[in-house]
Amino acid sequence: MTKLPFDIDPEIACLLPSHTDEQKESLRAEIAEHMHVDPGVVGTWPCLDRPVLLDGHGRLPICQAEHLIFPTRTIKFENREAAVLWVVKNQMKNRRNLTDAQQAYYRGEQFLLEKKPHGGDRKGEKSKVQNELLIGETAKRIAEEHGVSAATIRRDAEFAKAVDTLPPKEKEEVLSGKSGKSKEEVASKGKPTKPPAAAEAVTDAEGVEVPEHARLAFAATKEINAVCKQIDAIILSVEEISNGPGGRLIRFDSVKQQLKDAKGNLWANRPTHVCPYCHGKKGKKPCECCKDQGWTAKHIWHQTPGNNEKAKRA
Numbered sequence: 001m002t003k004l005p006f007d008i009d010p011e012i013a014c015l016l017p018s019h020t021d022e023q024k025e026s027l028r029a030e031i032a033e034h035m036h037v038d039p040g041v042v043g044t045w046p047c048l049d050r051p052v053l054l055d056g057h058g059r060l061p062i063c064q065a066e067h068l069i070f071p072t073r074t075i076k077f078e079n080r081e082a083a084v085l086w087v088v089k090n091q092m093k094n095r096r097n098l099t100d101a102q103q104a105y106y107r108g109e110q111f112l113l114e115k116k117p118h119g120g121d122r123k124g125e126k127s128k129v130q131n132e133l134l135i136g137e138t139a140k141r142i143a144e145e146h147g148v149s150a151a152t153i154r155r156d157a158e159f160a161k162a163v164d165t166l167p168p169k170e171k172e173e174v175l176s177g178k179s180g181k182s183k184e185e186v187a188s189k190g191k192p193t194k195p196p197a198a199a200e201a202v203t204d205a206e207g208v209e210v211p212e213h214a215r216l217a218f219a220a221t222k223e224i225n226a227v228c229k230q231i232d233a234i235i236l237s238v239e240e241i242s243n244g245p246g247g248r249l250i251r252f253d254s255v256k257q258q259l260k261d262a263k264g265n266l267w268a269n270r271p272t273h274v275c276p277y278c279h280g281k282k283g284k285k286p287c288e289c290c291k292d293q294g295w296t297a298k299h300i301w302h303q304t305p306g307n308n309e310k311a312k313r314a
């Protein structure tokens with residue numbers, strides 16, 4: 001057999017679901033009948049010795065078996081990542097009947113590839129925050145492209161990461177939907193083992209055990225924290241705008257103060273303490289302090305008789 005004028009990259013080949021025997025047979029019959037093969041696609045990018053096959057992995061062995069020429073067309077890419085992204089998008093565009101798992105996988109891969117260019121070299125807190133924002137925007141844009149939510153895209157990415165760690169056969173089974181495992185099961189298996197979420201927020205800022213019904217409230221402080229970081233990023237963006245060509249009349253200091261106040265407002269009112277009045281226990285009468293939610297914020301906790309004394313002494 002003559003040597004192929006291109007290489008097959010196992011990592012790229014791995015991105016493509018292999019054809020079922022049935023699909024292989026119908027493809028072979030179609031090629032034999034019409035004596036026509038849709039051209040495969042090979043990609044080149046700088047510093048690459050030989051082109052790499054990006055599309056046509058199913059047709060190539062049939063052509064070889066039937067002694068047919070395997071036609072190709074070439075696409076030039078900036079780098080390997082851009083070529084891989086093309087492969088992922090090409091799968092979503094051209095393969096109908098993708099399984100649920102395959103769709104999630106390709107959306108996840110797209111997100112992992114497209115969020116990359118923002119990562120890496122930029123350093124410092126400012127770029128870290130802005131980077132988070134950019135990643136959020138990427139998730140939103142891809143979500144809109146596929147008509148799903150941004151949260152789905154992030155879950156898809158976890159799923160795709162986990163799938164990529166599986167041995168080829170298992171990967172095949174998961175993506176074809178034959179493994180009997182849910183996407184969540186696959187994704188959670190790929191993650192390092194963590195203590196269960198319920199064990200995370202069991203005590204409040206004073207070490208008091210958080211009642212069951214208030215745990216979600218304490219868990220929500222993560223989201224409040226994330227929004228506060230977004231406000232920091234907005235302050236930086238406003239500063240850039242106010243120093244730019246259209247910012248002469250913007251009073252940056254005033255806008256900054258307002259945004260800082262908003263952030264302070266959010267942060268000060270996050271759940272930090274189990275309610276010092278009802279101690280998170282529901283009685284006959286609803287608790288006036290926490291409205292029976294079982295939690296309160298630090299400043300309210302400190303106003304409670306006894307607690308401020310304790311705080312002073314500490």
Ligand SMILES: [Zn+2]
Pocket residue numbers: 275276277278279280287288289290291292293294295
């Ligand atoms: Zn209460």
